[in-house]
Amino acid sequence: MDKKETIEKLxxxxxxxxxxxxxxxxxxESTDFIGDLQINSANLVDVILDIEEEFDIVIDNQSxxxxxxxxxxLEIIETKLxxx
Numbered sequence: 714m715d716k717k718e719t720i721e722k723l724x725x726x727x728x729x730x731x732x733x734x735x736x737x738x739x740x741x742e743s744t745d746f747i748g749d750l751q752i753n754s755a756n757l758v759d760v761i762l763d764i765e766e767e768f769d770i771v772i773d774n775q776s777x778x779x780x781x782x783x784x785x786x787l788e789i790i791e792t793k794l795x796x797x
Contacts, residue, residue, distance in 0.1 A: 714794070719787055726763045730756040742784040768794060 724740060731737045732751035736744060746752045752760065761780060765772055770793035772780070779785050 714789060719790055720783070722767055723764070723783065723786060723790075726767060727752065729758055730760055740783060742787065743782065745782045746786075747781065764790065766779070770794060 716780070720740070727746070727750065728737065730750075732754045733749060736749040736751075740750075742753055744750065746760065747754065748759055752761065757780075758777075761768055764770075764786065768790055770791060772793065776789045776793075780789055
């Protein structure tokens with residue numbers, strides 16, 4: 714799976730939780746989940762759980778704490794997929 718496919722899957726996962734449509738429409742690797750998309754911290758946990766389910770991976774607490782933007786999410790997903 715390439716980065717573009719991963720971003721598309723990620724967009725599907727985060728869309729129900731966003732509060733800023735404009736930031737979502739302009740999503741890039743530097744997009745911050747809380748600051749830009751205005752996803753609250755409780756919903757960020759839901760996003761992480763959805764990512765685990767979609768990609769069939771387990772995200773440890775240390776990785777969860779780092780998953781605050783699209784770039785970090787992509788790196789963590791990629792790392793976890795390569796460990797399978």
